[in-house]
Amino acid sequence: MARVPRRLFGAVLGALTLASLAAAPARADAQAVYDRQLDGSTQLFLINAPNNAAAQAFTTADARLTALSAYLVSNSDTGTLDAQVRTSVKDPSTTLAESTLQLSALGGAGSGWVTFPIDTAVTPGQQYFLVLEASDTTDKVIWNGVKTSLPDALSSWNYDLSYWGGWEEYNVGSYTSFHAAFAIDPTGEDACAAANSCYQHIPAADLGVTTAGLLGNGQTTVAVPPQQAYGSSYVPDSDVLVLPDGRWRYLPAGATAPVTVAANDAGARARIAADRSWLRSGRIPGRTAQQRDMASRALLDLHLLEQPNGALAAAWYGAWKYNWPRDASFAAVALAATGHGADAYRILTFSASTQKADGTWDARTLLTGPQVPDGRQFQLDADGWFPWAVWEWAQAVIGDQRNRLLPALFPAVRRAADLAAGSLNAQGLPPASPDYWEVATTAPNIGTAAPWLSGLHAAAALARQQHDRADAARWEAAAQRLQAGIDATFATNGYSRTIDGNGRDSAVTFMTAPYNQGSAAVDSAIDSTFDALLTPNGGVVPGNDPAHTWLTSWTPETMFFALAWSSAHHSADRSEQLVSWLGGKRTALGALPEQINQSGIAISVAPLGWTDALTLMTLTQLDGRNLPIPR
Numbered sequence: 001m002a003r004v005p006r007r008l009f010g011a012v013l014g015a016l017t018l019a020s021l022a023a024a025p026a027r028a029d030a031q032a033v034y035d036r037q038l039d040g041s042t043q044l045f046l047i048n049a050p051n052n053a054a055a056q057a058f059t060t061a062d063a064r065l066t067a068l069s070a071y072l073v074s075n076s077d078t079g080t081l082d083a084q085v086r087t088s089v090k091d092p093s094t095t096l097a098e099s100t101l102q103l104s105a106l107g108g109a110g111s112g113w114v115t116f117p118i119d120t121a122v123t124p125g126q127q128y129f130l131v132l133e134a135s136d137t138t139d140k141v142i143w144n145g146v147k148t149s150l151p152d153a154l155s156s157w158n159y160d161l162s163y164w165g166g167w168e169e170y171n172v173g174s175y176t177s178f179h180a181a182f183a184i185d186p187t188g189e190d191a192c193a194a195a196n197s198c199y200q201h202i203p204a205a206d207l208g209v210t211t212a213g214l215l216g217n218g219q220t221t222v223a224v225p226p227q228q229a230y231g232s233s234y235v236p237d238s239d240v241l242v243l244p245d246g247r248w249r250y251l252p253a254g255a256t257a258p259v260t261v262a263a264n265d266a267g268a269r270a271r272i273a274a275d276r277s278w279l280r281s282g283r284i285p286g287r288t289a290q291q292r293d294m295a296s297r298a299l300l301d302l303h304l305l306e307q308p309n310g311a312l313a314a315a316w317y318g319a320w321k322y323n324w325p326r327d328a329s330f331a332a333v334a335l336a337a338t339g340h341g342a343d344a345y346r347i348l349t350f351s352a353s354t355q356k357a358d359g360t361w362d363a364r365t366l367l368t369g370p371q372v373p374d375g376r377q378f379q380l381d382a383d384g385w386f387p388w389a390v391w392e393w394a395q396a397v398i399g400d401q402r403n404r405l406l407p408a409l410f411p412a413v414r415r416a417a418d419l420a421a422g423s424l425n426a427q428g429l430p431p432a433s434p435d436y437w438e439v440a441t442t443a444p445n446i447g448t449a450a451p452w453l454s455g456l457h458a459a460a461a462l463a464r465q466q467h468d469r470a471d472a473a474r475w476e477a478a479a480q481r482l483q484a485g486i487d488a489t490f491a492t493n494g495y496s497r498t499i500d501g502n503g504r505d506s507a508v509t510f511m512t513a514p515y516n517q518g519s520a521a522v523d524s525a526i527d528s529t530f531d532a533l534l535t536p537n538g539g540v541v542p543g544n545d546p547a548h549t550w551l552t553s554w555t556p557e558t559m560f561f562a563l564a565w566s567s568a569h570h571s572a573d574r575s576e577q578l579v580s581w582l583g584g585k586r587t588a589l590g591a592l593p594e595q596i597n598q599s600g601i602a603i604s605v606a607p608l609g610w611t612d613a614l615t616l617m618t619l620t621q622l623d624g625r626n627l628p629i630p631r
Contacts, residue, residue, distance in 0.1 A: 032152050033059050033060060033061045033125070034058060034059055034152050034153060034154050035058045035059060035060040035061075035062075035183070035184040035185075036058075036182065036183040036184060036186065036190055037056070037145065037146075037150060037153060037179050037180065037181055037182055037183075038181060038183060038190060039145070039146045039181060040071030040113075040144035040145060040146075040181035040197075040225075041144070041146055041210070041225065042144060042145060042146050042147055043073060043142045043144055044142070044143060044144060044145040044146075044147070044156070044178060044179075044180055045142065045143045045145075045156075045158055045180060046140055046141070046142055047072075047132050047133055047134050047141050047142070047143050048076070048079065048133070048134035048135065048137045048140060048141040049140070050162075051159075051160065051161035051162055052133075052158075052159055052160050052161070053131060053132060053133040053158075053159040054131075054132055054143045054156065054157065054158055054159065054180060055086075055089045055129045055130060055131040055132070055156070055157040055158075055159070055167070055180075056070075056129065056130045056154070056155075056156050056157070056179075056180045056182045057089070057127055057128070057129050057154035057155045057156070057157070058127070058128055058129075058130060058154060058182065058184055059125055059126065059127050059128070059154070060122060060124065060128075060184050060185075061124050061125070062122065062124065062184075062185060063121060063122065063123075063124060064119070064120070064121050064122065065085065065097070065118055065119070065120055065122055065184060065185055066117065066118065066119055066185055067115055067116065067117055067118065067184075067185050067186065068083060068085070068099075068115070068116050068118060068130055068182065068183070068184050068185070069113045069114060069115045069116070069182065069183040069186050069192065070083070070113070070114055070116075070130070070132055070143055070180065070181065070182050071112070071113050071114075071143070071144040071145070071180075071181035071182070071197075072111070072112070072113075072114050072132075072141060072142065072143055072144065072199065073110075073111045073141070073142045073144060074103055074108075074109050074110060074111070074134075074137070074139075074140075074141045074142075075109055075139035075140050075141070076103060076108075076109060076134070076137035076138045076139040076140070076141055077103065077104065077108035077109050077138065078102075078103055078104050078108070078136070078137065078138060079102075079103045079134050079135060079136045079137030079138070079141065080100060080101070080102060080103070080134065080135050080136055081100065081101045081102075081103065081106075081114060081116075081132070081133075081134050081141070082098065082099075082100050082132070082133050082134075082135070083098065083099045083100075083116040083118075083130065083131065083132050084097065084098045084099075084130075084131045085097045085098075085118065085120060085122075085128055085129070085130060085131075086128065086129045086131055087126075087128060087129070088129070089129040089131065089157050089167055090166065090167050096120045096121075096122070096128070097118040097119065097120035098118075099116035099117055099118050101114065101116060103134075103137070103141075106199050106200075107199070107200055107201035108201055109139070109201060110199055110200050110201040110202050111199065111200075111202055111207060111226075111227045112192060112197050112198050112199035112200055112202075112227050113183070113186075113192035113197050113198055113199055114199045115186070115192070115198075127154065129157070130182055130184075143180050143181070144180070144181050145178065145179045145180040145181045146177075146179050146181070147177050147178055147179075148177055148179075149176075149177050150177070150179055153171070153177075153179050154171075155169050155170065155171045155172075156169075156170045156171065156178050156179050156180045157169055157170060158170055158178075189257075189259060189260065193245070194249075194260040195228050195249065195258070195260065196227075196228045196229075196230070196231060196232055196241075196243045196244060196245075196249070197225075197227050197228050200227075200230070200231075202226070202227060202230045204601065205601045205602070206226050206229070206230050206587070206588050207226050207227075208226075208593075208597065208601040208602050208603040208604075209226055209587055209591075209593050209602050209603060209604060209605060209606045210225070210226075210317050210318075210604065210605055211223040211224065211225060211226075211315065211316060211317045211591075211605050211606055211607075212224055212225065212226040212228075212229035212587040212588055212589050212591055212606055213229055213234070213239075213241075213301075213587060213588075213589030213590070213591045213606070213607070214239060214301055214304040214305070214316055214591070214607065215239055215240075215241065215249070215250060215251045215258050215304075216239055216251055216303075216304040217250075217251040217252060217253050217254070217255060217271065218253075218274070218308070219253075219254070219308060220251060220255065220256050221304050221305065221307075221313070221316055222251055222257070222258055222316075223316040223317055224241070224589060226587065226588065228241075229587060229588040229589045230588055231243075231244040231588075232244060232249075232588070232589065233588075233589070234297075234589060234590070235248070235268075235272050236296075237272075237275060237276050237279055237296055237300075238271065238272040238275040238276065238300070239251075239271070239275055239300055239304060240268050240271050240272050240275075241589075242263070243260065246263055247260050247261065247262060247263060248260070248261050248262070248263055248264075248265055248268045249261075250267070250268045250271050251271070252267050252271075253267070253270070253271075275300060278300075278303060278340075279296060279299060279300070281339065281340065282299070282335075282338045282339025282340045283338050283339045283620075284296050284299065284338070285338060285616060285619035285620045285622070285623045285625070286619045286622075286623070287622060287623060290580070290583050291579060291583070291619055291622075293590065294579070294582075294583050294586070294590070294592070294615060294619070295338075295615070295616055295619050297586075297589075297590040297591065297592075297607075298334075298592060298607070298611075298612035298613075298615050298616050299335075299338060299340075299612075299616065301591060301592075301607035301609070301612050302331055302334065302335060302343075302607075302609055302612045302613065302616075303340075303343065304316075305331075305607070305609045305612075306331070306343055306346070306347060307367050309346070309350055309367075309368070310346035310347050310348075310349050310350030310351075311323045311328075311347075311350050311365075311366075311367040311368070312324075312327060312328040312331050312347050312350075312609055313367060313609065314327050314364075314608065314609055314610065315594065315605035315606070315607065315608050315609065316605075317605045320605050320608075321367065322364040322365060322366060322367065322373055323350065323351075323354065323364060323365050323366070323367055324363070324364045325351050325354065325361040325382040325385065325386060326379070326381060326382055326385050326436060326610075327609050327610045327613070328347050328348075328350070328351050328389075329348075329351065329382070329385035329386055329388065329389035330385070330389070330609075330610055330613040330614065330617075331344075331347055331609050331610075331612070331613045332344040332345075332347040332348050332351075332389045332392075332393055333388075333389050333392040333393070333514075333613065333617060333627070334612070334613035334614075334616040334617050334620075335347070335613075335616075336392060336393040336396035336397065337392070337396055337616070337617060337620050337625070337627055338616055338620065339396075341393065341396060341397040341401070344393045344396075345393065345397075345405055348386075348389060348390055348393060348409055349408065349409065351386055351389075351412070352386075352408075352409055352411075352412035353369070353370065354369065354370040355386075355412045355415060355416070356370075357415075358415075358419065359383060359415035359416050359418055359419030360378050360380065360382070360383065360419060361378060361379075361382040361383070361386075362378050363376045363377065363378055363379050363434070363438065364376070376434075376438065377433070377434050377440065378433075378434075379433065379434045379435060379436065379438065379448075380419075380420075380423075380430060380431070380433045380435075380448050380452075381435055381436060381447060381448045381451045381452070382416075383416040383417075383419050383420050383451075383452065383455060384416075384420065384448070384450075384451025384452040384453070384454055384455030384456070385451050385455065386412065386413065386416050386455065387413045387416050387417055387454075387455040387456070387458040387459040387462065388451065388454045388455050388458045388515060388630060390406075390409050390410075390412075390413055390458070390462060391458035391459075391461055391462055391630050392458075392514070392627060392628065394406055394462065394465065395628045402465075406462070406465070406466070407466070410462060410466055413458075413459050413462055414459070414463075414471065416455065416459070417455065417456055417459035417460075417471070417475045417478075420452045420455060420456055420478065420482075421456065421474060421475055421477075421478035424478060424481055424482060424485070425444075427444075427485045427488065427489060427499075428481040428482050428483075428484050428485025428486075428488075429444040429449055429482065429485040429486070429489065429499065430444050430448045430449055430452055430482075431444065432444055432445065432498075433445075433448060435447030435448050435507065436507065436542075437542055437543070437548070439548065441497070441498050441502070442498075442500075443498040443499050443500045443502075444489070444498060444499050445497055445498045445505070445507070446490055446495055446496070446497060446498070446505055446507045446508060446510070446511070447497075447505060447507035447510070449482065449485075449486055449490065450486075450507060450508075450510030450511045450515065450516060451510055451515065452482060453479060453482050453483060453486065453511075453515075453516055454510070454515040454516050454630055455630075456475050456476070456478050456479035456482060457476070457479050457516075457630035457631060458630035459471075459475045460472045460473075460475040460476040460479065460630075461630055461631065463475065486511075491521055494525050494528065494529075495508040495511060495522065495525040495529070497543050497545050502545045502546070502547070503543055503544040503545040503546060504528075504529045504532045504533055504543055504544050505529070505542070505543040505545070506529065506530075506533060506540060506541075506542055506543060506557040506560045506561070507543075507560075508522070508525050508526055508529045509526055509529075509560040509561055509563070509564040510560075511525075511526075512526065512564050512567070512570075513564070513567040513570075513626070513627070513629050514563070514567065514617070514621075514626070514627035514628070514629055515629070515630075516629065516630075517629060517631070523570070526561065526564055526565075530561050532544060533557075535553045535598075536598070537553055537596050537597070537598060537599070537600040538553070538581045538596075538600070539553025539554065539555065539557075539558040539581070539585075539596050540553055540554070540557050540558050540561065541553055541554065541557070542554055542557045551597075551598060552595040552596060552597050552598065552603065552604075553595065553596045554594065554595055554596075555582060555585070555592060555593060555594060555595065555596065555608065555611040556594070556608065556610045556611050556614055558578055558581070558582065559578065559582065559611060559614035559615055559618060560614065561574075561575075561578060562574075562575045562578035562579055562582075562614070562615075562618045563575070563614055563617055563618045563621070565578075566617075566618045566619075566621035566622050567621050567626050567627075572622055575618060575621075575622060576622065579615070579618060579619065579622070582611075582615065585600070585602050586602070586606075587602060587606045591606035591607035592606060592607050592608060592611040592612055592615060593605065593606035593607075593608065593611075594606065594608040594611065
């Protein structure tokens, strides 16, 4: 999927037959003019491997072209980039204009929009092809784009002589919706300077994540890719970006796309004021400047991940842009604990609306409601996390407000607690099911048992508040059975992943505050599990089940331990060390990533809502505001 040999840019056609290179007739575009596709979120076509290149069809309303841009990612410091405008993608003799640039002159390895100056007359409405190749490089060069459907999009093409035998169109057959990112004569908001996305050298440490921050307006959320984040910063306590040239970038009220404006623009100032007003409506935890900065950003990011209907995206990218009831429960607790009870209640209300009639939740749902995006198996831990989160919210809000709002949530609590109480086996344990790893186990796992224990205690406490003594007694009895089952199985094997062993699991932390009462044996297991799961980069892997190999550390699991150690009866020093470690792994915009690779670089997505929530809960407890524990 990469480079066209240099000979294909000349008159010599190499190994391809004359028939295969017959000029495709230029055809008028029957649809709207399509001369730009500005989303470069997915790496699509390698353009510098031997016998490879890529191309994009376009039309234009202009009679003359003076520039064209393509979104490229280069791991090579040197080499030549060559762009052509052709009337036939297969015939280099139809080239109307050509432009050549050196990677070294662009800054070497890096990423962003590369603009090629050209000057050629064209016919409005006629279809042309932008063709790109890279040569004499030392590493890969990629042309980015998207794999999603795009209105009116024209074809993208890939040239791979050894595999395809020539050019392959990528909007037909099984290769639909492959669209390279390009722009013809980009100006205004389409110009890369407007979004800090012009090609530049960017350190590898800033390119590991797919998203580096968020913009939003309360109705729409937009991810900031790492290329746009590099060299930028937020106006403090806001989600308005300050670009390297001093201009501001933000998402205006009612808009679906961000704009770049002059510093101190009135609309941007209004956005800043709204962000700061929301922050002031609650508390920003943290005892140091770094901690408070982390907390402020985590709060704002959670606020942007939360949708107007209460759905909470795990992160704003691809497969993460869904609502997990587990992540949502933690976010609700963190927001309630920091004084944002209304946000927490919206999240809990949405989670209640996605519960199934049997009391379970699907692993994840669309942000618009209970529809599921795939067939992954449900995870029973949600039936513990939701009642626990509702109980934590109920402890954080004012009594009259709680009494008025709790009845709407209690039916979902009842269904969850009934499911848990009625599903305990002869040992008093939950059935085997996938847990937060989203991996099935063949025996009961601690990642389900511990949340159920907390959830049953929480449900019983909520029932008492609702004057429902019968349910309270029944759920409390089930909690006692579950506690006995945990003591007879997990406690005897050091709280391993399952009752059969299967290695350590960071979910041992769910057996202590703020979920459960804990014990000296639990404290010891938490300490030894952390030591067993610690990686050289300073974070932990989720577990060491021999059946699963983790090459990266995960920030939620690392913060499991920070939260456990932040409560009053543990060592705050160890908790603060992990908070400091995480603070050093944030993106250029201060967002908290999901994973840290073996080189200590943030990877995957950022911000991750679950990590935001755990960090806020930890900082709250380090402030001396211990979250209550269901009893």
